Amino acid sequence: MLSIIKLKSRIIIWLCTGIILFIFLVGAGKKTSITQQLDAPENPIYLEFKIPAGWPKPPANIYANNRLTEQGFQLGKKLFYDGRLSKDGHFPCASCHQQFAAFANYDHDFSHGFKDAFTTRNAPALFNLAWMTKLHWDGGINHIEVQPLGPLTSVIEMAETLDSVLYKLKKDSVYPKLFKAAFGTTEINSQRMLKAIAQFTGSIISANSKYDKVQRGEAKFTLSEENGFALFKTKCAPCHKEPLFTDNSFRNNGLSVNPFLKDYGRQRITNDKNDSLKFKVPSLRNIMLTFPYMHDGRLYSLSAVIDHYRSGLITTQPTLDPLLVNRIPISNNEKNELLYFLNTLTDTSMTKAARFAQ
Numbered sequence: 001m002l003s004i005i006k007l008k009s010r011i012i013i014w015l016c017t018g019i020i021l022f023i024f025l026v027g028a029g030k031k032t033s034i035t036q037q038l039d040a041p042e043n044p045i046y047l048e049f050k051i052p053a054g055w056p057k058p059p060a061n062i063y064a065n066n067r068l069t070e071q072g073f074q075l076g077k078k079l080f081y082d083g084r085l086s087k088d089g090h091f092p093c094a095s096c097h098q099q100f101a102a103f104a105n106y107d108h109d110f111s112h113g114f115k116d117a118f119t120t121r122n123a124p125a126l127f128n129l130a131w132m133t134k135l136h137w138d139g140g141i142n143h144i145e146v147q148p149l150g151p152l153t154s155v156i157e158m159a160e161t162l163d164s165v166l167y168k169l170k171k172d173s174v175y176p177k178l179f180k181a182a183f184g185t186t187e188i189n190s191q192r193m194l195k196a197i198a199q200f201t202g203s204i205i206s207a208n209s210k211y212d213k214v215q216r217g218e219a220k221f222t223l224s225e226e227n228g229f230a231l232f233k234t235k236c237a238p239c240h241k242e243p244l245f246t247d248n249s250f251r252n253n254g255l256s257v258n259p260f261l262k263d264y265g266r267q268r269i270t271n272d273k274n275d276s277l278k279f280k281v282p283s284l285r286n287i288m289l290t291f292p293y294m295h296d297g298r299l300y301s302l303s304a305v306i307d308h309y310r311s312g313l314i315t316t317q318p319t320l321d322p323l324l325v326n327r328i329p330i331s332n333n334e335k336n337e338l339l340y341f342l343n344t345l346t347d348t349s350m351t352k353a354a355r356f357a358q
Helices: 002-037 070-080 149-153 162-171 175-183 190-201 210-215 223-235 302-312 332-343
Strands: none
Touching (some): 070 175, 070 190, 149 162, 162 175, 162 190, 175 190, 302 332
């Protein structure tokens, strides 16, 4: 009798153990499935981020934790052009970054924002961002995925909150499907939204101007363009290095302090007086399309910009870039030839590409 009882007890223990093991394995399987789904696109179309021939490798992989897919790109594109990311619906990212202006703000020194407020700096062009380790005129942002947070929440720009934006996106009938396609589930959160925008903006590459075609042997400069290129390499290239036409540094180029804005540039970020009046060196690519110029858009023509460097900059500022202490001597004829060359940096294949258009 005792042996039968022991046998029954063992059978019960085996059954319980088996049930517990089954539950554990099923649970583990569910957890694995959920983990696999997290931020994994549905039927992903993976995209290759192509570095143009002869270009340096980007200093960091902006897609290391945000793998580039067609689904993510398309979601980011829709978000970039959606006014609902702003408080009143009138100011999408594209309102300050227009494709035909190389994703800068055409003919505006300062952009319009919520309630007709004005921004305090000229909107920088958005292209070749994968090669930039620091964003904005003062380098205050160090990663492409967090870049939209500043304008999105600024009371003089888009004037929104993340919670409000996410609420609007969740109410939309299309966005849950797009988020599922891009990230595997219909969950809409700020991290996914910012990753998607980064997939779009990080994909905007300008590398097909006449200058690029000449470098690839597909075109030839005119005599004036060739002379301008030679002058550029002598006078401008130390700061505007090929092929990006910027060295991504921060420099004081001798502009006077704007009396209304009192903007001291990089010093605002570092709190270092040695960074006073230093602003990011912008790319000269598409320079013909991104006027007005300088961090506050005070110069409305490239002719005025060249005149600033040859006669207008203030040489007594303590943080003036050493390359500019004697200004840059450029004759009138050289000025004209330099303008001819700068025109070859216009990349209409980017500014007219249907892939980047609304």
